[in-house]
Amino acid sequence: MTTRVSRASGIPAATTPTAPFGTDVTWTNWGGNQSATPAFTVRPRNEQEALDAVRFAIREGLPVRAVGSGHSSSPLVQTGGVLMDMSGLSAITGTDRVGRRARALAGTTINAFGDALWDKGLALSNQGDIDKQQIAGALATSTHGSGKDLGSFSSKLRWVKLINGYGEIVEIGEGQIRELRAAQVALGTLGIFLEVELAVEDSYYLQEQITYPTWAETTATWQADIDDNRHYSFLWCPEDDSCELLDLPGSPDHSMSGRSYTKRYNVASVQDESQLSTVEGARLDRSYRIYPGGFTTQFHELEYFVRSEDGLVAVEAIQELIRSKYPEQKYPVEVRWVKSDDAYMSQFQGRDSTVITLTTEPGTDYWQFFRDADAVLQEFEPRAHWGKIHFMTRSRLERLYPELDTFIQVRREFDPRGMFLNDHTRSLLA
Numbered sequence: 162m163t164t165r166v167s168r169a170s171g172i173p174a175a176t177t178p179t180a181p182f183g184t185d186v187t188w189t190n191w192g193g194n195q196s197a198t199p200a201f202t203v204r205p206r207n208e209q210e211a212l213d214a215v216r217f218a219i220r221e222g223l224p225v226r227a228v229g230s231g232h233s234s235s236p237l238v239q240t241g242g243v244l245m246d247m248s249g250l251s252a253i254t255g256t257d258r259v260g261r262r263a264r265a266l267a268g269t270t271i272n273a274f275g276d277a278l279w280d281k282g283l284a285l286s287n288q289g290d291i292d293k294q295q296i297a298g299a300l301a302t303s304t305h306g307s308g309k310d311l312g313s314f315s316s317k318l319r320w321v322k323l324i325n326g327y328g329e330i331v332e333i334g335e336g337q338i339r340e341l342r343a344a345q346v347a348l349g350t351l352g353i354f355l356e357v358e359l360a361v362e363d364s365y366y367l368q369e370q371i372t373y374p375t376w377a378e379t380t381a382t383w384q385a386d387i388d389d390n391r392h393y394s395f396l397w398c399p400e401d402d403s404c405e406l407l408d409l410p411g412s413p414d415h416s417m418s419g420r421s422y423t424k425r426y427n428v429a430s431v432q433d434e435s436q437l438s439t440v441e442g443a444r445l446d447r448s449y450r451i452y453p454g455g456f457t458t459q460f461h462e463l464e465y466f467v468r469s470e471d472g473l474v475a476v477e478a479i480q481e482l483i484r485s486k487y488p489e490q491k492y493p494v495e496v497r498w499v500k501s502d503d504a505y506m507s508q509f510q511g512r513d514s515t516v517i518t519l520t521t522e523p524g525t526d527y528w529q530f531f532r533d534a535d536a537v538l539q540e541f542e543p544r545a546h547w548g549k550i551h552f553m554t555r556s557r558l559e560r561l562y563p564e565l566d567t568f569i570q571v572r573r574e575f576d577p578r579g580m581f582l583n584d585h586t587r588s589l590l591a
Contacts, residue, residue, distance in 0.1 A: 178203045178217050178243075180210035188244060190231040192461050193523050194550075197239035199226075206249045208330070208355055215353055216328040218243040224580050227349050229298030230270065232291065233548035234461050236585040237302070237348060245353055247297060253277040254356060262319065263361045267297035267354040275449030284364040284448050287311040287392070292453040297354040302548035303346045303507045306452060307394035307424075307497035307516070309387050309469070313509060315345040316502040320358035323351060326576030330355070342564075343571035345504035348547055350586050351575045367392075367451040368429040371422070371442035373412035376480075379421045383473055387498055392426035396493035397476070399483055403493045407520070408457050410441060422493065426451055460492070463531045464518040464546035466508045469498060471541045472515025478537050479517060487530050492520040505568035508544040518549075555589055 182203045189196040200223060205211035218225045223242035230248075231238070238244070247268040255264040258281055265274065271285075272292040278284050287306035294304060296314070305313035320334045321344050331352070333340045344351055374382075379395060386393045398404060401418045404411040411417040429445055431437065438445040467475045476496055483490050495518040502509050519534055521527035527550075535543075535552045544561055545551030558565050569590060576582075582591060 177201075178210075179213040180205040182214075188228065188231075188238065190233060190238065192232075192234050192459050194234060194461055195236055195239065197241070197244070199240050199244035200242055202244045202246060204246045204249055208250070211245065211247070211250065211353060211355060212324055212328070212330060214243060214245060215324045218580065219326075219328050224583060225353065226581070226583055227267075227297065227353050229268070229295030230293050232294050233298070233302060234550045235548055236583070237548065238583075239585065240583050247295065247353070250355065251295075256281040256283060256361075258282055261361050261363070262358055264320075264356060264358045265296055266356050268295050270295055271299060272449075272453070275447070278361060279364050279447060279449070282364050283361045285359070286317065286362050288314075288449070288452045290453060292449075296357060296359075298548070300345065300354070300357065301347055301349050302546065303504070303509065304548065305497070305499045305509075305516070306392065307499070308390075308392045309498045309513065310500055311392070312500045312502045313507065314359070315504050315507055316500070316509070317359045317361070318345045318357060319360050321354055322356040323354045325352040326578055326580050331575070339567070340571055342503055342505050343568050345502075346506040346508075346547070347572070348506065348586055348590065350572050350581050350590055352581055365448050366429045366431040366437075366445065367426045367448050369442065369444040369451055370425040370427075372425075373415060373417065373420050373422060376419055376421065379423070380473065386423070386425070387469075390425045390427055392424070394495065394497040395421040395423040396495045397421050397480065398493050399480075399488075400491040403491050406458075406492050406522075407460075409454075409493075459523045460520045461523060461527055462518055462520050462546075462549045463534060463551060464516060464549040465535070465538050465543040465551070466499070466514040466516055466545070467538065467541040467543050469513040469515050472496070472498075472517075475515065475538060475541045475543075476517060479519070479534060482533060482537050486533065490519075490521070490530060492522070494519060505564035505571075506547075506562060508546060510562065510564065514544075553589065558589060 186202045187198045203214040225243045226240040227245045228238045250266040250268040252266050289306045299314045303313045303315040322332050325331050398417040401416045497516040499514050501513045545553050
């Protein structure tokens with residue numbers, strides 16, 4: 162069972178939260194396609210203020226959702242009740258060099274782990290193109306990088322302290338595997354995360370190699386590139402200026418139309434940091450400095466996951482859709498790989514996956530393109546990134562997630578009144 166640290170018997174009778182708060186303040190996400198005007202936007206500065214805010218919401222009968230850095234394109238955050246801005250709870254709270262563990266408060270951004278872990282001889286095992294997300298949000302949506310032998314952030318969660326629907330602080334550790342697998346990817350529906358512990362690894366350097374192969378060249382080395390690199394991914398470019406849309410440098414020698422911007426990162430031995438290189442396309446640096454790059458402008462995304470063995474044919478199906486019906490879609494199609502895991506609601510639960518990411522420009526009507534892409538990929542039984550635009554339904558979840566019932570049972574144990582649900586998550590997980 163979970164460890165209960167603090168009970169709700171003392172729910173305060175305050176008429177407003179004890180933490181700094183605003184009323185009827187409109188929140189909008191990073192991409193500009195999601196917004197909400199909660200009754201209260203609360204900004205706790207410590208654990209007690211977060212606990213008081215949840216207890217206030219219980220007393221007033223208000224739903225609660227947490228917000229991180231706002232990078233999600235899906236309607237995960239919206240609420241008319243209490244919106245918990247967790248950015249004030251940010252710090253690396255502990256490291257274990259021997260056990261390869263790191264603890265952090267829920268509002269800690271991914272980029273804050275880099276120097277702090279490196280100073281202790283540690284590093285994150287993997288991370289994605291963007292490092293501005295708060296760690297609790299990255300865990301809630303199973304955010305990931307690329308590498309066939311590497312899992313998502315969620316697969317590294319080993320312990321969490323959270324506030325449940327009873328107004329209690331609860332700890333879940335490796336001794337509660339059922340609850341932990343639910344907490345690893347929970348879409349914010351188990352409660353408000355306060356602090357987490359991740360499995361990490363010894364610090365390492367990465368050597369970058371950027372190339373610009375044609376599509377025929379990309380497919381010719383498809384499996385070798387996946388197997389022979391710690392991290393391999395690419396962005397297929399429909400047009401010559403596709404790379405520029407994501408702030409990436411195209412080939413200096415060739416038109417990028419029909420080519421792939423490929424990224425290969427492998428561990429390198431560095432005796433002295435004077436050896437490090439910042440040369441574009443051939444950087445050599447600490448791992449956490451190599452991962453992020455480009456992607457600084459706003460955009461909307463749909464991101465689906467198919468079994469690795471279906472990756473090539475699924476990507477080519479999307480290419481054909483763009484060529485035949487949506488030639489105006491110029492953003493690159495990003496393709497990555499992620500190792501399977503055991504989290505009940507993880508996109509990677511039980512299957513190694515190829516990731517297909519479609520990007521569109523804010524302010525444009527992207528719905529029909531995304532709907533058609535969703536339809537094209539259905540034959541591959543795709544799962545969706547919870548933080549991106551998607552068309553998942555309860556019936557799809559029942560077909561695609563074998564442990565859905567177990568997750569819902571755990572969710573109801575933690576939050577029997579559904580105070581951490583909103584309209585979006587209720588339709589999927591109530």
